[in-house]
Amino acid sequence: MITLHVELAARRYPIYIGSGLLARMPAWPEELTRAKRAAVVSNAVVAPLYLARLTQALLAQGMAATAVILPDGEAHKDWASLSAIYDHLLTQRCDRTTPIVALGGGVVGDLAGFAAATYQRGVPFVQVPTTLLAMVDSSVGGKTGINHALGKNMIGAFWQPRMVIIDTDTLTTLPDRELSAGLAEVIKYGLIRDAAFFAWLEGNIEALLARDAAALAYAIERSCRNKAEVVAADELETAKEGGRALLNLGHTFGHAIETGLGYGEWLHGEAVAAGIVMAAELSRRLGWLTEIEVARIRRVLERARLPTSGPPLGAARYLELMGRDKKVLAGRLRLVLLRAIGEAVTWAEAPMEEIARAIESCSG
Numbered sequence: 468m469i470t471l472h473v474e475l476a477a478r479r480y481p482i483y484i485g486s487g488l489l490a491r492m493p494a495w496p497e498e499l500t501r502a503k504r505a506a507v508v509s510n511a512v513v514a515p516l517y518l519a520r521l522t523q524a525l526l527a528q529g530m531a532a533t534a535v536i537l538p539d540g541e542a543h544k545d546w547a548s549l550s551a552i553y554d555h556l557l558t559q560r561c562d563r564t565t566p567i568v569a570l571g572g573g574v575v576g577d578l579a580g581f582a583a584a585t586y587q588r589g590v591p592f593v594q595v596p597t598t599l600l601a602m603v604d605s606s607v608g609g610k611t612g613i614n615h616a617l618g619k620n621m622i623g624a625f626w627q628p629r630m631v632i633i634d635t636d637t638l639t640t641l642p643d644r645e646l647s648a649g650l651a652e653v654i655k656y657g658l659i660r661d662a663a664f665f666a667w668l669e670g671n672i673e674a675l676l677a678r679d680a681a682a683l684a685y686a687i688e689r690s691c692r693n694k695a696e697v698v699a700a701d702e703l704e705t706a707k708e709g710g711r712a713l714l715n716l717g718h719t720f721g722h723a724i725e726t727g728l729g730y731g732e733w734l735h736g737e738a739v740a741a742g743i744v745m746a747a748e749l750s751r752r753l754g755w756l757t758e759i760e761v762a763r764i765r766r767v768l769e770r771a772r773l774p775t776s777g778p779p780l781g782a783a784r785y786l787e788l789m790g791r792d793k794k795v796l797a798g799r800l801r802l803v804l805l806r807a808i809g810e811a812v813t814w815a816e817a818p819m820e821e822i823a824r825a826i827e828s829c830s831g
């Protein structure tokens with residue numbers, strides 16, 4: 468087992484990474500076991516696979532489990548699911564000491580985390596991610612929330628977990644398309660701040676797709692290290708330039724795809740992949756990336772079996788949707804762009820016509 472830590476201003480928390488951790492879980496701290504019960508949030512796909520194992524693991528920590536099982540999918544990252552969690556917590560008389568445990572991918576994690584942030588003004592939260600995307604990104608860092616019909620992740624809160632438990636064995640049941648979607652966020656870390664990791668990914672994408680255990684463990688650990696460093700430096704994404712916002716490379720374009728097509732049509736990671744290509748193309752138009760670098764980026768995403776162009780929504784519709792992004796400040800579209808492979812910046816000076824041209828050339 469590898470243990471990393473996310474160092475926050477007020478406290479630190481561990482990320483445990485290893486094979487078989489659902490069966491051999493590290494000891495939980497007393498503040499989490501005090502209630503002798505945990506509320507597990509999962510969904511209709513993940514619960515049949517892993518809820519029994521998690522319940523056994525909780526029993527070994529001296530805790531009973533009460534579970535709420537949500538419908539599966541991005542389309543259910545909404546008020547109705549959140550409400551179902553609150554209903555369950557209240558009818559089961561969960562109190563302020565009952566930890567909420569998210570068992571699933573990023574959708575379950577974001578929903579359960581938002582419930583934990585708001586139920587009785589906040590209860591302890593534990594993440595047990597079961598998708599590659601959730602292991603390398605959404606389970607770490609405390610962003611929680613739900614979608615709104617007008618915009619992705621528009622309602623939410625920062626609520627850090629007490630710990631993150633990553634059992635890499637759960638990836639054996641993950642569908643291929645979901646594995647690829649997770650690779651988009653892995654590749655993102657290489658692009659924004661870790662050129663050596665990007666080069667490693669160029670050499671190891673096929674091993675990752677083949678689910679080589681050592682390659683996956685390495686990619687998860689290195690991604691979590693990158694995420695933990697970024698979050699430690701700018702927990703609430705308040706840095707004027709750069710900072711945590713850099714984790715959103717490709718996301719402003721990607722969120723427009725997800726909202727524009729309807730949630731769940733494209734996977735989050737797929738939309739991010741097409742968004743990364745748009746950001747790379749815009750960076751080339753600004754004279755920062757070379758054609759060769761953009762081609763390297765496209766190639767590694769293609770090899771990861773990810774889309775490298777967006778759906779034909781039309782540049783005007785993309786820009787309308789992107790205008791609602793949380794990174795819009797004082798009416799200016801602040802994008803994450805690449806100065807080089809391994810070096811990202813936040814940039815609000817890109818001319819609208821250039822953004823539109825980059826979208827047009829990378830969609831349809």
Ligand code: NAD
Pocket residue numbers: 510512513516539540541544571572573574575577597598599600601604605606607608609610611620637638639640641642645648649735736
């Ligand atoms: P997801 O949660 O929908 O999971 C993908 C699919 O895989 C689902 O059908 C799920 O039921 C299934 N699944 C999960 N684990 C499985 C397993 N081990 N075996 C078989 N099937 C399994 O999607 P995701 O890609 O994990 O997460 C995407 C979400 O995460 C988006 O809503 C995105 O906005 C959010 N996100 C949040 C953050 C953050 O910082 N909070 C960061 C990135 C993404």
Ligand code: GLY
Pocket residue numbers: 604605607608610711712714715
């Ligand atoms: N996934 C973006 C962030 O955690 O900030």
